[in-house]
Amino acid sequence: MASSSVAKTKAVINLTACQHNLSVAKQAAPGSKCIAIIKANAYGHGMVEVANALYDADAFGVARIEEVIQLRDAGISKPILLLEGFTSKEELELVRLHNIDCVLQNKHQLQLLDDSPGDAITVYIKIDTGMHRLGFNPEELNDVSQWCEQSSSINKPVRYMTHFANADDKHDDKTLKQLDTFYKSIDGLSADENSIANSAAILGWPQSHSDWNRPGIMLYGVSPFVNSTADEHNLKPVMTLSSYLIAVKQVKKGESIGYGGTYVCEQDKTIGVVAIGYGDGYPRHAKTGTPVLVNNKRCDLLGRVSMDMICVDLDDQTNAQVGDPVVLWGEGLPVETIAEYAGTIGYELLCGVTNRVEFEYLD
Numbered sequence: 001m002a003s004s005s006v007a008k009t010k011a012v013i014n015l016t017a018c019q020h021n022l023s024v025a026k027q028a029a030p031g032s033k034c035i036a037i038i039k040a041n042a043y044g045h046g047m048v049e050v051a052n053a054l055y056d057a058d059a060f061g062v063a064r065i066e067e068v069i070q071l072r073d074a075g076i077s078k079p080i081l082l083l084e085g086f087t088s089k090e091e092l093e094l095v096r097l098h099n100i101d102c103v104l105q106n107k108h109q110l111q112l113l114d115d116s117p118g119d120a121i122t123v124y125i126k127i128d129t130g131m132h133r134l135g136f137n138p139e140e141l142n143d144v145s146q147w148c149e150q151s152s153s154i155n156k157p158v159r160y161m162t163h164f165a166n167a168d169d170k171h172d173d174k175t176l177k178q179l180d181t182f183y184k185s186i187d188g189l190s191a192d193e194n195s196i197a198n199s200a201a202i203l204g205w206p207q208s209h210s211d212w213n214r215p216g217i218m219l220y221g222v223s224p225f226v227n228s229t230a231d232e233h234n235l236k237p238v239m240t241l242s243s244y245l246i247a248v249k250q251v252k253k254g255e256s257i258g259y260g261g262t263y264v265c266e267q268d269k270t271i272g273v274v275a276i277g278y279g280d281g282y283p284r285h286a287k288t289g290t291p292v293l294v295n296n297k298r299c300d301l302l303g304r305v306s307m308d309m310i311c312v313d314l315d316d317q318t319n320a321q322v323g324d325p326v327v328l329w330g331e332g333l334p335v336e337t338i339a340e341y342a343g344t345i346g347y348e349l350l351c352g353v354t355n356r357v358e359f360e361y362l363d
């Protein structure tokens with residue numbers, strides 16, 4: 001039977017594990033400062049709670065200006081880097097008002113700065129070294145750099161950054177090519193402070209470490225690499241998503257389970273029904289056979305994931321009861337494993353937990 005605590009579908013967030021993971025990022029690159037990336041509600045973990053726990057971070061990074069304002073309103077006074085920069089005059093005003101560091105990644109932003117003179121802001125000029133998403137092309141860099149050096153709207157020194165496309169694959173030399181392009185691009189400029197490495201680069205590409213590293217996924221205890229586990233990097237899972245059994249029943253051989261009848265019982269079976277579904281952020285594409293922990297024992301997901309429920313195979317523990325605890329991912333069951341069964345990545349699963357799930361913080 002479940003313990004006396006009320007059965008709930010909840011995400012327990014272990015902030016001590018998060019602090020530990022930041023220390024792993026710092027130890028892997030002792031000469032670098034850390035911009036802890038807490039975009040998308042800290043990868044689904046709760047942005048303000050995580051920011052408060054990561055007092056050892058040198059700065060924070062988020063994607064949207066609303067996220068910065070939420071952090072400032074919560075009393076976070078550290079530097080915060082806006083990874084996409086501003087796109088309008090109104091946003092530029094907010095950048096100045098809230099003292100936000102900005103990625104400068106297109107000429108439209110230079111125009112806005114020209115059109116609205118005001119207090120100087122701290123910028124990271126982003127160079128597109130091969131990701132081909134945000135950033136200036138290497139050929140444009142001299143002009144942009146000169147513009148920034150001369151502009152009274154920009155704090156000195158101007159900083160430079162880039163972002164890797166393939167750093168999660170340690171055998172892909174695109175990362176080294178991007179690094180080479182980055183250093184060639186800033187050659188001859190007064191580039192005193194640079195920012196290059198994400199989690200995969202912090203752990204796998206030490207040659208990319210620079211003044212400011214940008215760890216994201218590793219802070220949440222997830223391996224950034226395609227073929228390695230968090231354990232191997234001494235990372236500890238931060239989120240444990242759990243629920244409980246709401247029914248235990250027998251299903252006869254030949255009968256099917258769930259919508260579409262995609263799973264047909266090959267023998268008489270004991271199944272459990274768990275109070276979690278895609279309405280909570282459990283991935284609908286998780287296949288039959290996806291591991292689930294019931295009473296800390298591994299069993300298989302059976303049939304399709306519904307909005308509010310999943311079914312699991314209890315043939316190995318026919319004495320399981322309504323109320324018994326179930327873990328969907330986290331401690332004892334890496335989110336990377338579930339992601340693999342669902343054809344996605346841990347990042348997406350963590351970001352996707354919905355607000356129907358109750359969040360509980362441990363520190």
Ligand SMILES: *Cc1c(COP(=O)(O)O)cnc(C)c1O
Binds near residue numbers: 083200214215217
């Ligand atoms: C999200 C992001 C990061 C963090 O990446 P991880 O793979 O989660 O470590 C770093 N830099 C930029 C620009 C990002 O958008």
